[in-house]
Amino acid sequence: MIENACKTANAHDFIMNFPDNYETLVGERGILLSGGQKQRIAIARAIIKNPKILLLDEATSALDTQSEGIVKNALDKASKGRTTLVIAHRLSTIRNATNIIVINKGVIVESGIHKELVDKKGIYFKLAETQQIQQVLKAKENLNLSKDVVTTSFTIKDNHHRFVLSSRLNLDKQNADVEMGLKNNDHNYTSWELIKKIAIINRPEFLILSIGIISSIVNGCIYPIFAIIYAYAIQAFSNTGNTLRNESTFWAFMFLVFAIMTFWLNIIQNVTLGFSSGKLTERIRSISFASILRQDISFFDEENHNIGVLTSHLSSDVTHISSLAGSTLGKMLQAMATIFSSAIVALIVGWKLTLVCLCFMPLLIGSYSLRIKMLNGFQQKTKKAYEYTAQIACEGTDNIRTVAALTCENNLWEKYHNLLNEPMRQGFKNAFLASIPFAFANCIIFLVNALAFWYGSKLFMDYEYDLKKAFTVYSAIITGSMLLGRLFAHVPDITKAKFASASIISLLERVPIIDTWRQDGEKVKTVKGHLKFSNVHFHYPTRFNVPVLRGLNLEVKPGQYAALVGTSGCGKSTIINLTERFYQVTSGTITIDEMNIAKMNVNNLREHIALVGQEPLLYDMTIKENIIFGCLPRQIITQNDLEKACREANIHEFIIGLPNGYDTRVGVKGTQLSGGQKQRIAIARALIRNPKILLLDEATSALDSESEKVVQKALDSAACGRTTLAIAHRLSTIQHADIIFVIKDGKVHEQGTHQELLNVQGIYYMMVQEQYLEGSNL
Incomplete structure (x- = not known):
């Protein structure tokens, strides 16, 4: 079916x-x-x-x-x-x-x-x-006209060998380039490396972060000191009369002092770490989004770089990192300080009882370490599944009109629900297995209690320990054991933060092959617009086995209006993409004014080019903001410039007819406008930057005939003085082009003017016949 x-x-x-x-x-x-x-x-x-x-x-x-x-x-x-x-x-x-x-x-x-x-x-x-296309076949001035105006392909056999050889010579080079661009993306970072890199990002808040860390450590050291005071308080109950009253009053006052200290230390700890965490969240989200925008187009072609995954980096991953760097970090430092200081106090006060109780510590640490390892494996298994569910959710809501038209809401929901089954199954399995070491660790705490009471009573009866010493060691050891359990309770947060940090750092350190951040490369202030493709071979990075361009040779002279026609998938849009340098050619060269664009500064190259795509995308802003979005950096635009561009795109009258005029919001993806209106605004957005090279990928495909005629006339006038490269399936829009290239199988199969190609009676002639509207074709 x-x-x-x-x-x-x-x-x-x-x-x-x-x-x-x-x-x-x-x-x-x-x-x-x-x-x-x-x-x-x-x-x-x-x-x-x-x-x-x-x-x-x-x-x-x-x-x-x-x-x-x-x-x-x-x-x-x-x-x-x-x-x-x-x-x-x-x-x-x-x-x-x-x-x-x-x-x-x-x-x-x-x-x-x-x-x-x-x-x-x-x-x-x-x-x-x-829409009528001129079909009069003028007398051929030269019987060999077809040989003059048609660029025939090489012999199939020779061309095949040439392509295979070229592909083999250049495939290794491109793979090496791709590996170089992704070298940091697949790097396995150690925990220490991740901590250092996140700390560098958080360096501007170093002072306030240090205050938070110090306050956390001091806050943790209060508990073992409190154990000493608590033992003195218990010892005081062995007295009677005024001595008991005076000592209990003193130690009660000390408890009050500790309460006040704890109050202020917790405020300092949480405020400083909370502020530091908030700034870290803001900074990571900002630089992560900047890094996403930095990547070349091939990055977004990869399956694991869809919207769901990338937005997950910006939302949940950053949240995991910031939570560990905020209040959770304070609690962990506090617990660690308590554990170490408790052990030190206990050893100083009564080393015998301390060493006996510490014999259980390896079992306690081992059980928690096993739990960490199991949670790490669980996190790796479920991360991919949750990323894919995020993709399904994003695409479903993003294309809700298509989902509704196909009445597949339930199907999409079932698919999303079923994708959650594997993480759920892993979760049940993990919950059972990971609970065993966790339960064992909690059991050990009570075993330590039992051992401490038993052995402590022996030392007490042998008069080696008095009541104060025994309670000091006991309180310190028990407090340390309980805080060790609290420390390991943050293991899931640590695991999530580690994987989140690895994802964020790999994104931040990924250097694309076509890097818009690079300042090197040749820069030019003006270009004439002489565009030339010389023996260009190309395949998309995600499809190494599918060649798109196979030795393309194409030349557009300055100021020419050139058109690309051919069957879908023959490589027309690829030519546009390579001109913008969205991708790197496999072999061959593309030059503008005899300058290899691979050696040009990427941003400088694109400043001289404007693109109107087949599916124009508008942002959820006003019409004015959408058009100004196409301006060059440092370009000063007046309202007159704005209206001029809109008149050229035949959209001005429509805009001023709206209640809010140019300040009308277009909605998400321009849903408040029709397809033709969106496309005309996109054309205005391209014209406002006054480009030297204008790329039109089916720029008038969504326009009605009347609007198309006006816009085409505007584009024809706008093309004066600039090079225009247009893709068109509606041949009436390009019949007056200076030169028409017929693309087939990734090569230029025919080229010439409309009339010349009609005289050849080849592929282009057959395409014209298909769109002819005269009575003879009814």
């Missing part, structure tokens, strides 16, 4: 080309797939449900022409016997619809089949005209 649905959606073939076929992980939000591949999988997901009502909201907007034709035919077949409601801006996808409804400003203005609406010469006719 799955394969049939994917074949219907034209997704089966590209899925079978993946290393793990249908078991291939697509990454968070499908980041490892192209837009067309994601859309085809989404179509298969809808078809497999076999619904009676099928809703298609621009369901083929991200597909190439060939795939669109196949999927459209498949959807036509799938539509039989069910009601289908389609939203489409690319009119070629709905020309065979039973009924086409034209809506303008919330009102139905026309309805009918394609031919009827075209004959009316109304709004639909004008929409169709804007």
Whole structure:
């Protein structure tokens, strides 16, 4: 059923080309797939449900022409016997619809089949005209034109050998680079290393932290001193009359002094350590988020770096560290000070009884150590499971509209619930096994009591110890034993803090291959925009066995409007990604103005480039803030500049029509706006930085024909004086491009102007035929 649905959606073939076929992980939000591949999988997901009502909201907007034709035919077949409601801006996808409804400003203005609406010469006719592609084949001035304008690929055999050789020579180099970038990520830190690194982060609060540590130690030393005073108080009851009254009054006053001391020491301890812990939490969260933003795009392609895991680092991991560095640290230091000082006092006062009681200490420490080891293993087993559940929760809530549309709330909940079963099973197992040494340790405390009373009574009867000495040693030993149990009660906190510290430190010390923090590299103030790909091979770091670009050669001269067309997954978006230097090429070079971008400063390179993606992302801010977000550092923007960019993107009139104008909040991911409105704001965000190189990855795919025409005209005018590289499946948007590259199998298969490529009557010509809207194609 799955394969049939994917074949219907034209997704089966590209899925079978993946290393793990249908078991291939697509990454968070499908980041490892192209837009067309994601859309085809989404179509298969809808078809497999076999619904009676099928809703298609621009369901083929991200597909190439060939795939669109196949999927459209498949959807036509799938539509039989069910009601289908389609939203489409690319009119070629709905020309065979039973009924086409034209809506303008919330009102139905026309309805009918394609031919009827075209004959009316109304709004639909004008929409169709804007998407019409020129198909006149001009006379060939040269019979060898196709040889001049088409960049043919190498012989398959020669190209295959070249690619394999290039891959082998460069795979080791790239793997070495990846290992170098991840060298700290897999480092096994010792506990002492982690303590030192966290202490360095907390260094600004060293003074106040020292006060907290000292107060904790002094607070812990009170208990053995109190044991001495307590023994004197017990000794006082052997007296009578005024002597008893005077001594009991004195020792009662000493108890009062100790109470006041303990009160102030606890306040100092908790305030200082609490403040230090709060500043540590703030600093770790801040630098951790900065470190996440520092990482290159390949970092986020990895399965264990999804949103759930990364937000876990920022929330629970930091909490575990800060709790251990705050009040828990004070309690542990207090307990340790009590244990050592109690042992010292007991040895000084009565070494015989102390040494006998200390014979149980190795058993006590051993049982607690065994518990620590068991808890460490439990923490390792459950950490991965909880990270994955966090990913499921994040993706489920983040895509709640899709979850609701698929009515799979219960399925998602069951999946989340079932993932908790393994940690629960491990928890029960651990609770039973770890409780045995814990119970044994608590049992030993009472055995120490019994031994202390028994042996102490013998020493008392032999007149070696008096009542004061016996009670001093007994109180010190018992207090130390109980505090040792309290110290080991914090073992789970220590374990969690250790793993959390390892995760945070590995993130902070991870140096990406493409590092935006590096200040070296060549910097230029201006660029002309001469972009060139020379024999570029590339595969994504998470898919070493799947080549994407296979010796790509491509050149865009300064000021040219270049377009990339081809089937989904052929490498068009990859070219955009490599131009932005989101990834490192496997081999070959990419140059801008004859300067290798691998040697350029990353931030400086990206300052000259603006990107409008296929799926524009807006932040939960105002429209104005979203647009200004695209400004360069130190770029001063006025309201006039803002409005100019919005007029060029055909969004100004819409914005000023809103109640709050430019101060209108767009909601999470821009949910308060339509797809076309979001895309136009994204275009304005790109134009406001006045880039020298403009990258458009299906930048007008979500726009209606009227808006597309205006925006395309704005983009055409904005392209003057700058190099523009555009990906388009709607060929009417790029038919006036200076040069069009037809990408196939990771190489440039054809190149030339629209008319030249039509004359060749190759791949591009067939793509145009698929989108042709004239009456002959009805």
